[in-house]
Amino acid sequence: MNQWEGAAENHNIGVEKPFDPPTINDHIMSTFKSKRTVIMKVLIVDDSSSDRSILRHTFQAHGCEVIEAANGREGLSKAGEGKPDLIISDALMPVLDGFGFLREIKSDKVLNSIPFIFYSAVYTGYDEERLARSQGAAAFLLKPMDPVDLWREIQAILDISALGQSANIPTALGEEEQFLRDYSHIVVAKLEEKVSELEDMFVRVVQVLVNLLDAKSPWTMGHSERVAEHAQDIAREMGLDENRVSKVYLGALLHDIGKIGTYDTLLNKLSALTEAEYQIVKGHPGRGADALEAIDQLKDVIPMIRYHHEKYDGTGYPDHLKYDEIPLAARIISVADTYDSITVTRPYRVALDTGNAIAELRRSAGSQLDPAVVQVFIKFLENSESTDLAGKGSELHENPRS
Structure with missing residues (x-):
């Protein structure tokens, strides 16, 4: 039996030899349409x-x-x-x-x-x-x-x-x-489309996490977004390239994500925290960094999350890093975090105006905050709006709830 006889037999098609190859498609189709059991x-x-x-x-x-x-x-x-x-x-x-x-x-x-x-x-x-x-x-x-x-x-x-x-x-x-x-053009276009889809999905997931954090306390609603905006401004003013600026923004957006694992009663407490409560809240940088460790896309921002409460003089937490031991991005986020915390009213503190907030930043430069980063941010703030610089402010007490 030759190949054409075999093909015909496989499809229950009766044909006469010789069978011209192009004809078999016609014969298969006509048989298929007339006999649905084929x-x-x-x-x-x-x-x-x-x-x-x-x-x-x-x-x-x-x-x-x-x-x-x-x-x-x-x-x-x-x-x-x-x-x-x-x-x-x-x-x-x-x-x-x-x-x-x-x-x-x-x-x-x-x-x-x-x-x-x-x-x-x-x-x-x-x-x-x-x-x-x-x-x-x-x-x-x-x-x-x-x-x-x-x-x-x-x-x-x-x-x-x-x-x-x-x-x-x-x-x-x-x-x-x-x-x-x-073909190369099409493959590149496909890959760019897929990358864009994944990036969009990733951004949406990050926003969901931030929304979950915001829902835990009315006093910190919008804090992460404001810190991210401030950190982005500082990073740009310092001349970081756009890729690093984007990472700083993402790290700032997620800097307090570890607070999702913190009791709501502690975040919303109107009176001062006890020492035991303070230690629980202070664990949020480590909890946040550990929780995101498995996400490869966040490997560059995890140190920002872990070290954003380190102080320039080494008295911060969790690892008591100081000076350049603290990643630059974490130092930037620390300044942005501090500024937002003192310019928004909390149960334990009345918001400062921009002028008094700038005075507080200057007072904290060199101890709690990187003086170079503070200088850049103050210059940005002064160029952004007309501020009253006459206020003297009061001593800055960092609270880990912010």
Whole structure:
């Protein structure tokens, strides 16, 4: 039995020899449409198990045999084991992505006639679809689609594909170079889109954490955001590059995150803390840093969280660091934290105006705060608004609740 007789027998199609290869697609399609009991073998390639499951149920509901693969390399192996009648593939996958998989399929003399359809949620525009079609893909469909609409669309695509042979991969050097340029552009665009999505999601998660912290005490509502804004201003004034400025902002936003593990009654207590209570609250920098240790994206901001209550003269906590032993970002956050704490009314302290707050910062420079950072921030404040500098202020007593 030759290969054409075998193909026909596999699909219960009666044919006469000799059987011209291009005709078999027509014959399979016409038989498939008239006899729904005929099995069409479909190879689904997608790194998402849930997406594969949806496609599997869609095709099986119409009597198709389904084989699955989690990436292009695995898909090639499955296609080689038993030639499918149709390939449905995602575009962005590990190991071997959809475009690489398509090129491998179209370069294979045995497999290159299989209709290949992209079904992907990652789409950067017309160029992606154009490139897919130029490499032999029958279509580029966007996830998600209603199963009924998806099946109808695939039937229409297969009807068109059955009228002619699938395109083979270009072999001319110029076409090859053009493909690589187009493909590189698409891959970069996909990666940038994914990175942007992850960054947006990360920012939202951070904001949720800050909101949880704000909900613990009405007296510190908005404190983290204000400290982050002040710290960002200081970092920029000190000439840090935007990448470091962004990290300082993030570290300041999360500097008090360890207070989520602190009793609400201590944070909201109107009278002075006892020594035992004070020690509990003082543990928040270490608790916050430890809680975030497993998040790789925060590795650069964890020292800011741990050391933002260290004092310039070494009398702070938790490790009694001093001078340059304290990370610059933590010294910046300490100044920003102090300023916000003394300019907002708390149960145990009336807010200072800007002039008196500046006087307090000057008084604390060299002991509690880095004098260089204080100088930069005061200059920024003085340039930002007209302030009354006549006030003398009162001695600054740091309270770990702020």
